[in-house]
Amino acid sequence: MAEVTGLVRVVIVDDDPLVRGMLTMMLDGADGIVVVGEAADGGAAIAAVDRHMPDVVLMDIRMPGVNGITATERLRRRPRPPEIIVLTTFDTDEHVVRALRAGASGFLLKDTPPERISQAVRAVAAGNPMLSPGVTRRLMQRVASGAESYEHASNRLALLTPRERDVVVAIAQGRSNAEIATGLLMSVTTVKAHVSHILTKLDLDNRTQIALLAHDGRLV
Structure with missing residues (x-):
């Protein structure tokens, strides 16, 4: 944290x-x-x-x-x-x-x-x-049955690079920045940069919304 x-x-x-x-x-x-x-x-x-x-x-x-x-x-x-x-x-x-x-x-x-x-x-x-x-x-x-369809979520997630998708999966699994850094062999600063880019690309406000989108798109 x-x-x-x-x-x-x-x-x-x-x-x-x-x-x-x-x-x-x-x-x-x-x-x-x-x-x-x-x-x-x-x-x-x-x-x-x-x-x-x-x-x-x-x-x-x-x-x-x-x-x-x-x-x-x-x-x-x-x-x-x-x-x-x-x-x-x-x-x-x-x-x-x-x-x-x-x-x-x-x-x-x-x-x-x-x-x-x-x-x-x-x-x-x-x-x-x-x-x-x-x-x-x-x-x-239950969130996959929410307002956003699987197809729509998948299309949005397709905007991400493979590395950004790895970060999204880790966020959806509830991992902290430090845990993501350890698991993906990168620095915490790099993780934070990825999260910032992901939020901008997907037009989201926070990590929780990233996790919701990942579940809608069945990444986890």
């Missing part, structure tokens, strides 16, 4: 003020994290991000007005978007896939232990996706 230096700035988005207060008390000042703002719905979340410029947004899904999925899509289109962790009571396959396809870097349930949530904030701030343990295996088993 890449190292994060300095405070990680967080905005919390949830329509329940009690949940926002609980998360603020839990995270603010813990493990190098500072909560810089709150919002009660997706529309207010966008304004809060513009105002506070956070590194990470904790985003509920079901909210009045603009929901969390739509807000995530809009935020990820920004020139310098924050990383987004969806934090919700709903863990259906549909919610997981929609959130990750929208550009979320993490998906956690609200009953996740506090230390796990703070670890997730630090992880996504460092560019590493984070999913609840129970979500990952079920997601990968």
